Amino acid sequence: MDYNAQLKLQSWLDGELPEAEASEITNWLTRDREAASLLEELRNTHNALAGFEATVRLPESREFFWSKVEREIQRLEAPAPKTARRSYLSLFRRFLVPASAVAAVLVAGLVLNRPTGLNGRSAVAEIETALADSGTFTYRDYSAGTTLVWLSYPADTEVAENDEMGTVE
Amino acid sequence: MKAKLIPATSLLWLSAVLALLAGGELRAEAADTKFQAYLLWGTDDTKPPEGKSYKPVTADIKQKLKELPLKWANWFEVNRKDFAVSQNAANEVTMSEKCQLNVKKLAGSNVEVSLIGKGKEVVTRKQSLPTGEMLVLGGNAPNSTAWLVVLKRIE
Numbered sequence: 484m485d486y487n488a489q490l491k492l493q494s495w496l497d498g499e500l501p502e503a504e505a506s507e508i509t510n511w512l513t514r515d516r517e518a519a520s521l522l523e524e525l526r527n528t529h530n531a532l533a534g535f536e537a538t539v540r541l542p543e544s545r546e547f548f549w550s551k552v553e554r555e556i557q558r559l560e561a562p563a564p565k566t567a568r569r570s571y572l573s574l575f576r577r578f579l580v581p582a583s584a585v586a587a588v589l590v591a592g593l594v595l596n597r598p599t600g601l602n603g604r605s606a607v608a609e610i611e612t613a614l615a616d617s618g619t620f621t622y623r624d625y626s627a628g629t630t631l632v633w634l635s636y637p638a639d640t641e642v643a644e645n646d647e648m649g650t651v652e
Numbered sequence: 653m654k655a656k657l658i659p660a661t662s663l664l665w666l667s668a669v670l671a672l673l674a675g676g677e678l679r680a681e682a683a684d685t686k687f688q689a690y691l692l693w694g695t696d697d698t699k700p701p702e703g704k705s706y707k708p709v710t711a712d713i714k715q716k717l718k719e720l721p722l723k724w725a726n727w728f729e730v731n732r733k734d735f736a737v738s739q740n741a742a743n744e745v746t747m748s749e750k751c752q753l754n755v756k757k758l759a760g761s762n763v764e765v766s767l768i769g770k771g772k773e774v775v776t777r778k779q780s781l782p783t784g785e786m787l788v789l790g791g792n793a794p795n796s797t798a799w800l801v802v803l804k805r806i807e
Contacts, residue, residue, distance in 0.1 A: 590670045610778040619775060627719045628785035634767075636774050636791055 484517055492518060496525050684736035685757050686806040691731040691747040694724035694790075694798035706730055713802060716786055724798050734806075737763075744768075753801055765789075765803060781805045 494500050495508040512519050541548050618635035692709055693700070700706035706728035709717070717727055730748065735755075737743045742756035742764075754766040758778070766776040767789050781787055783805050790800040 590666075593670070622721060624716075624719055627716050628782070629716050629720060629788060630779060630786070631720045631722070631788045631790065632775060632777060634775060634789065634791040636769060 484515075484521065488518070489521065492522055493525060496522065496529065684738050685763075686734070686736045687755060688802075688804045688806055689733045689735070689745050689747060689753050689755075690729055690800070690802040690804070691751065692727045692800040692802060693730050693793070694722065694727050694800060696725050696796070698726060700728045704728075713786075713804070717788070717800075720788065722790075722798070727800070747801055751801065753803065755803065761805075763787075763803075763805075767801060783807060 491500070491504075491508060495505055500508065512522060620633050622631040622633070623629075624631070690709070690713065692713075693706060708714070709727040709729050714727060733745045733747065735743050735745050737755050737757040739757055740759075742754055744752055744754045746752050750770045752768040754768060756764040756766075758764055761780045761782045762778065763781045764776065764778045765787055767774045775789065777787070777789075779787065781803070785805060787803045788800055789803075790798055793799045
């Protein structure tokens with residue numbers, strides 16, 4: 484008798500077979516003495532175990548217990564992370580912190596040393612040297628972005644004496 | 653660890669962007685700076701002097717001159733020069749026989765401008781002149797007119 488036949492017999496004894504298959508087994512038992520003998524042995528074993536079977540009660544609900552089993556199976560079946568990639572990533576992460584610190588220092592130095600003043604204009608002071616003209620005045624129109632430097636040079640009299648149009652031509 | 657890494661990464665990106673911007677500015681400084689210089693004549697008359705074919709000044713210059721405390725109503729263009737100056741270099745532009753303009757490009761948007769009249773340095777001015785802004789040097793001319801040398805930064 485092969486192993487599958489023995490299992491079918493066990494299933495028949497446990498009442499797990501469909502009706503058609505169960506009647507086939509019943510017929511087979513009447514014809515085969517070896518099968519009938521095995522059935523008797525299985526029945527005796529079943530009866531003996533049934534008397535000593537301790538009732539085990541789960542401390543949690545059935546659904547919760549099976550969900551734990553399911554989670555454990557999923558955990559074991561999950562693909563293991565690639566070790567090489569994790570090592571590159573960890574190396575990159577280790578590099579990030581000091582690199583960021585160095586970059587921050589460089590940027591701070593760059594920003595703090597830039598000679599910018601109000602409105603992003605240069606902080607270099609406006610310096611004016613009137614060499615031949617002491618009567619210079621300066622007007623600054625910030626909205627138009629225009630600076631006017633008015634000179635008293637050339638003096639009207641000087642121009643009038645020598646030129647038709649002063650400094651223009 | 654992850655919570656620490658997120659700001660570190662952001663900082664790195666921010667630094668990279670700022671460094672790129674700073675690099676761009678440095679490259680921009682290295683390029684030539686372009687200027688336009690105008691020699692203008694101001695009058696209350698609507699026409700230029702007889703025998704002169706001066707054109708009225710361009711609308712944008714006229715508008716900016718209107719915003720300055722100048723009393724003259726009309727401005728005519730006597731001469732115009734386009735020129736470029738390299739970083740830390742100077743360029744002398746002849747606006748008329750008796751008037752030259754010396755423009756030196758300093759760091760950032762700073763310029764040093766000297767006006768030379770009849771071969772003598774009349775005034776030297778060092779200031780910031782960002783793109784689009786103007787420096788106007790001027791004075792009185794005979795017959796209640798005026799002269800202006802306008803320096804405009806184009807790029």
